[in-house]
Amino acid sequence: MNRDKAVAIKSLGIQDGGSKDSAKIFSNLLETSKNLPTTSSELGTILLSVNEIKKRARELRQKTKPKSDHTRAHYLLAGSGLAIQDVESSLNTLKSRQLIEQNVPNREAEGDLDTYLRTKKDENILSSIEQSLASAAKDFDNFVNQNFNLDWEQRKEEVRENFGIILKKRRGNETTVNSSFEASPPTWGRTGRGILDGDSRLNVNENFATRAKFEKYAKIINSFNNARQNGSNFSMEKEILESFNSSTEANDRQLPGAWKILDHARNSKDVIASSKSFLELQFLEYVENLYKKNSNEGLPTNVNKVKSFIDQKLKNSNNAWKYGNLTVVNGVPIWAFIFYLLRAGLTQDALEVAVANKLSFKKVEQSFLTYFKAYVNSKDRKLPNEYVSRLHTEYNQHIKNALDGDPFRLAVYKIIGRCDLTRKNVSSITLSIEDWIWIHIMLIKQDVSDDDPVYEKYDLTDFQTVVTSYGVSTFDGSYLHVLMLTGLYELAVQHAMSINEIDAVHLSIALANHKKLGISDYKSDNCSDLVTVSDGKMKLNLAKLLGNYTKSFKFSDPRIAMEYLTLINLGGTKEGAEVCHEALRELVLETKEFTILLGKVNRDGTRIPGVIEERQPLLSLSDEQDFLHKITEQAARRADEDGRVYDSLLLYQLADEYDIVIRIVNKLLSDLMSNTDLSQSLLNLDDNSETNPVLIAKKVINVYVNNLEIAQKINSKNKETCILLLKVVDIRKSYYSQNWQQTLEKVEEIDLIPFVDEASSRRKAQEFSSLSPEITKSIPNLLIITMTCVSKIVESLNHSEYQSLAKTQQVEALKRLAKNCMIYAGMIQYRMPRETYSILINLEVGL
Template identity: 30%
Template sequence: MQQEWEVEKQKILNALISAGEEAFDFTQDTGEVPGQLGDTTVGTGRSNMDNMEMSYARQVFVYNDAVVQGAVKPSLADLFTQVADKVDDKNILDLWLMVQTVTDVPLVQAQSPMGARRSSQLQRAFIGKARHFLEQRYVQFITTTIYDNLQQAQLGGIPGTYDTVRSFLNIRLPAVMAGLEDGEVDGHPVWAMVYYCLRCGDLEAAAEVADNCQSLQGDFAMFLREYVRSEDRRLSPSTETKVRLHYRRAIRNSTDPFKRAVYCILACCDTSDTHSDVADKTEDYLWIKLCQVFLEDDSAGLQDKLTLPQLQSLLLEEYGETHFNAAQQPFLYFQVLFLTGQFEAAIDFLFRTDQLRAHAVHVAVVLYEMKLLLTPNTVQAQLLTKEDGDPVPMRRLNFGRLMMSYTRKFESTDPREALQYFYILRNLKTPGGENLFMACVSALVLETREFDMLLGKLERDGTRKPGAIDKFHGDTHKIIEMVAQDTESKGQSEDAVRLYELAKDHEKVLILLNKLLCQVVSQPPAPQSDRDRLKALAVGIAERYQSQGHSGAQLEASTFFLLLDLVTFFDHYHTGQLDQALDIIQRLQLVPLTQEAVEQRVAAFSSYADEVRRNLPDVLLAAMNILYSKYKAVRSAGQASPTSRGRLREDSKTESYLTYLRKQARALITFAGMIPYRMPGDTNARLVQLEVLMN
């Protein structure tokens, strides 16, 4: 009961998915043993997966199939985006388009995900992709706004960002806006035009605005051209210093919010300014900050700088979920964290919302398969952890725990789908050094009891019919053996026998069967009893071993067949077939039925396995009862026969046979007294009592 309660506690704790939850305990039972607290959960045939989860699972199957076949692996982000395309939810589609965009980066060779994530090359690529995503979103927003207000927008001219921004400003900016500087271009404030062209990601359009405005000719146009020509949207250090100096002297106190924003974007000035007059939405604020971020390699010698870790800490630790109203706007907060490279914290946040859990898991799968997900050193860690030595504010996500928490919902009804997710965990290890995929398969088999479907089935001819695990082309024999060991350790010996048989470990099959059979040998047969079930299992295995051979030890095999013979002996004994039972016991030569055989049987006693010796008291009692029953039957028949001339001859034969039975009984008594085995006191008393009744 105590062990079962520990299992129940683990299950309850694992169901409480939050940042501070307890760790999975792989040292304890993760399946259930039928007992006083409840039976093993078995699928009822009705899936616990919703349509979204099933669609994701199909894509995981497609990906795993390519991995197993050794084919070119498809992009998981593309596969999952296809799922989002079919869902009538713009937020889900935007989420996957963001993941698809940000993860479309050239991966760097590194020994660990941490090494890859800290490389300047990858960080620069992530920031560039994040900015590109926000810029494309803004282009969509501008285009939608224009087409919703075509009359006011006065769309015309050559299609392109320049004219699109000009039309958008017809709607966006009031006719008169105080404080704007340096005149207009095409009827709109010049700095507003430059800013919105930059915001749309079209640097050439911003340069075109500067070329069309006389007031912007000179140093700024030169600065902007250099910015446009740079591959990473970064001015040279000398130019950047000039622009920052000019900003501090002349631009910081400007009344034109667009002008200040443009200078801050170009030269990463004044990183504490939120530019709320211009960036009125979180995406705008985030885009400006991403434009201002310095990588550690580029920020040497700069005082006023915003590094990526500083931005990450600001958004995650200083602002946090409350500031962004994350409970009501989960997609927005996920976007804030994901676009700033805080993948683990973003996934953890989304996973804590029931309706969004499936999306969080599959985002994690994408990053894990790209070797970009930071994971803890042990799969027993909490879901989100911060380890000593990690740079601030890096977090680690327990990917194994995440996947098992997710699959727990449907593993009992959809074990095949759960198996696909577990295959992704094949490179992780349990604290005991075991393959996590194999450990999860073992737990899944014990939980669902779908032995045949998952592991395969042994046919009558000894061949194994493949199961679901065979699709993964791994060492299925090793997996089956591990499941068998786990099953045995949990006391589910009958299931362990079948599994060891499936793994062709005949030695373990015989050892376990001997332990099981010795407990039920002397019980009377009864339909659907444990004894009859074990007998059927043992007889099937015995027939197979006799016809096809086996690799078990000779002692275990001889013990097994002897126990099966004893089962047959007790079958006849309990059903009143005493002559057949006595014939079996004579042929087995386990106990003596003559005084001459006593010493020989006593000498042979020590060669029998403990499983046989344990049943000897019952065998002796049964044999003595058979002799006494035959004795009574003969006596009764002799007393009932009529008086006749041949009576003396009959009496002589009867007495001779009764003497023969007494000698057999005496041999049993002598044998019971001589063997080096402490039999129960009532057994000896009963044997003596029956022998006395026969005298």
């Protein structure tokens, strides 16, 4: 040995310096060898299959020529105690074995059986994995084919139609060219139009004042909807006016005024008559308030109040009249007196004043009383035709261009006879904006005919054109009043938006309620403008307005949002109802407040309706249940897609999709048992029937099985699966309590694990693929439970001091049961988690 060691040292180029030097060299060599990679090194292990190792070994053999002289290896191994002759012998043996494996077909009979079995097992596992991947790929392809089988030509045609592209359609031997708008209305915007995703920047929760205003209006709207639903009377105008009076908030003066105008006009469809009446009452109220502030002589009659007004408004500080050429009788300008009595709506009083002062009229004015009596006594405040031409002649000859004429006389003649409509203003008199509107209203002729001369044609549309041509800058902060008084309600809402969006929204609601708004037909709702013109008429996009407003609080107050969205249907049209329904769908899907909006299911299975269902009389539903079912099912699908399982459970129950509920519950229960360790309980003290799958399943089965109507809607296999899973839960409970014998009895009762003999094991293995996925996921744990119970019982029996034939027979029976389980497990092992079979083998070995 020493000689071999010396030769080895010499062959390595090391001089013999004594045993101490050689020991040192070999120590260094050993120390260095520790740095070589090992299975525990940070480089990790090389995981290669047997076939791959063979392939690489063969490549190495081809590259390296065999040498009979082992030289350095011979000397290097000399100190290890392994003779080189033994190594060479082992190499020759391996070569001969390789030849045997290559030349002998049944190499497992002559070669290394263990190696072959391991190789075979690896190949089986790889084959199973490949089959699973191929099956999954095939299933995916089938899914794609079934769900994405699109007719692209049809889709292309639909897209063209939706964008209004003219299409050529062939019918038989004819080719017709149709506009898509004629063939079918545009569908873009109809679905997913984003009614609640407007461009409003309002935030009702921005500050305390805004929030308080929002809540105040919300209460009014709730009361309004209650009244609509119950058929009772409710005046939104009066409620809001009272809120203005009681509020400490600084409001723009136009807003309360607009509500007063609407309150006055709500029972009158005639814009001209209602505005005339409002302006006259407003003026008389002003005259009365002015009269109260000043000490006046005489009785407080309307005539005296107007006379007092004239004294205060038409005189200068030096008590002289502001206007020259006034016809003054007994200290009163008579024509101004008649004018302002008419302005206050006191027509009869004006006539009496005219009659009492007839002697003061000039010669050219003598026929005035005749005209005025006819005017006052007519129902529609019109002159009879026989007087019209005479009055116009006198006006043009004596009144219109009189240099010393009373300016109020010209105004009275113009109003009574609708004279000189080419110049509708009375420039010689200082008028307020309200006076100006009143005069124009008095000049309007409602029944204009084509036979009327052009200079006599002046209707409401003409006056509205005058107002809009002047615009907001002309009316000095009164533009909202002007628009309301002239019937331009759509523009009034639009202008109110620039003042305060919350007030504007509620003004639009009140106007729509009284049928005073032209409401968009929603076909052009893709337009960004709030007000559009269609067929020469202005229309307001009420859905856009309410959607924009609701956007600011749909998440914080979904119940109130629902109240506002029902108002989209105020117009009472079919399309308005459809858009209202769509807006409610958006609200449900975006806020996910399913319990509030759609309802919930009690523990006993009874259904509590949500706020949408409570308001169904206001939604113009042709089929209430169909609408609720569709909106609920759509929400359920969305929740399912988003992975919100418990939300989808609630929604499918509300949609009466009980079979889907059972399937979801089965999956939840199966996943819970698969993902919960056997040493853990499936129920905790803080679990409830809303979140724990076990409690949910028990509640569902209890309600569904006992309700015959519901039970008929459930697939029997799904119901049986749920019942069977609950039995597995009961088995888990017994197992957790370590009641081994009772657990085995319950496992045998559900008949999923082979208890009888080997034949039953094979039969159960064949039946495995026909079981539902939820049940198959429970099989591995059931096998472990069964084998554990057998192991524990056998261990207990073996440690028992009492010996008997019955005890021996019981142990043997348990071992046969274990054997059956292992046969069954061996047949389905590749369909179970990898570690399950190892656990079962260890349990079997322990027996």
